Amino acid sequence: MGAIQQPRRSRTKVSSQARGIALGLGDYGTLVKDYFKANPCPPRDLRVDRVDVIDQGGLTFIDLLQAIIRASGVKDFVLVVHGHPSGLALSLGPGGANCNGQHLQTLMDIERSIELERPGERLTDAQRAQQSRLNARRAELRLSDQVINQLIDLMRRVRAMRLNRVEWRSCNLGKKPDVLTQFLEPIRQMHSVSFGA
Numbered sequence: 001m002g003a004i005q006q007p008r009r010s011r012t013k014v015s016s017q018a019r020g021i022a023l024g025l026g027d028y029g030t031l032v033k034d035y036f037k038a039n040p041c042p043p044r045d046l047r048v049d050r051v052d053v054i055d056q057g058g059l060t061f062i063d064l065l066q067a068i069i070r071a072s073g074v075k076d077f078v079l080v081v082h083g084h085p086s087g088l089a090l091s092l093g094p095g096g097a098n099c100n101g102q103h104l105q106t107l108m109d110i111e112r113s114i115e116l117e118r119p120g121e122r123l124t125d126a127q128r129a130q131q132s133r134l135n136a137r138r139a140e141l142r143l144s145d146q147v148i149n150q151l152i153d154l155m156r157r158v159r160a161m162r163l164n165r166v167e168w169r170s171c172n173l174g175k176k177p178d179v180l181t182q183f184l185e186p187i188r189q190m191h192s193v194s195f196g197a
Contacts, residue, residue: 029053083172101176
């Protein structure tokens with residue numbers, strides 16, 4: 001009689017230490033912390049070594065970007081935020097529109113138009129039409145120029161961190177979750193996990 005073969009155990013290689021950020025989840029923030037302690041390896045090769053729970057009234061996408069910036073030196077993140085069918089369940093800024101792919105794309109387009117702007121240069125008809133459409137989309141953000149500039153500055157600061165990976169945990173990330181990746185510009189594509197309530 002031959003020896004009984006033991007099934008091989010799969011080994012998950014943990015290659016990166018990630019920072020978790022749980023934003024605006026109320027009592028669930030503690031549950032998120034406990035989850036990552038009990039389940040240290042998300043679906044990829046990340047280990048969440050610390051979870052910052054941020055739960056105060058009136059949180060916005062600005063608060064999430066600032067939390068990422070405060071974790072300077074960290075290159076991998078797991079972000080846990082309430083979702084909404086059109087995106088994250090956060091406004092872009094105080095009194096602003098919902099944080100969704102369309103609005104984040106508008107912010108990136110505004111940033112691009114600022115970079116391409118040449119003072120004193122006369123715009124073509126096509127450029128004027130494009131600028132008019134962008135201004136209409138800008139108005140949909142319901143944010144002052146100051147807050148729009150703050151968001152663009154925060155986006156640039158997060159991008160300058162050269163993040164390695166950003167993973168999202170949310171009940172819904174909307175129709176354009178890939179724009180979240182483009183906005184934060186991690187080196188690797190994000191992996192998003194949506195789970196029903």
